[in-house]
Amino acid sequence: MKARYQPEIRRAALAALRSGDTLISRQRIEDEIEDHPDRYPGLIGRSRIGRRRIITLAMNEMFSCWSTTEGVHPSSFVWKVKPEHEQPTTEPEEEQ
Secondary structure, three states, X not given: OHHHHHHHHHHHHHHHOOXXXXXXXXXXXXXXXXXXXXXXXXXXXXXXXXXXXXXXXXXXXXOEEHHHHHOOOOOOOEEEOOOXXXXXXXXXXXXX
């Protein structure tokens, strides 16, 4: 199921990323989805708990978890989306 939502989650994560950031939290991804429901039609239709579960599973598959690389609390839902010296690449918007 998460594979179906991966493009939306990736777009939301990159859209929520501020200039110069290397980490993204699940909360920032959730806020992006709630602030722009028209951009994420598959995810906005899910319950909050379901959306969180899908975001966590998909992000764990796409990016390394910050808590495993930096020794922070393992329940932190934060991912390292790019090296500190690199800018993220955005994917072209899908036609709907």
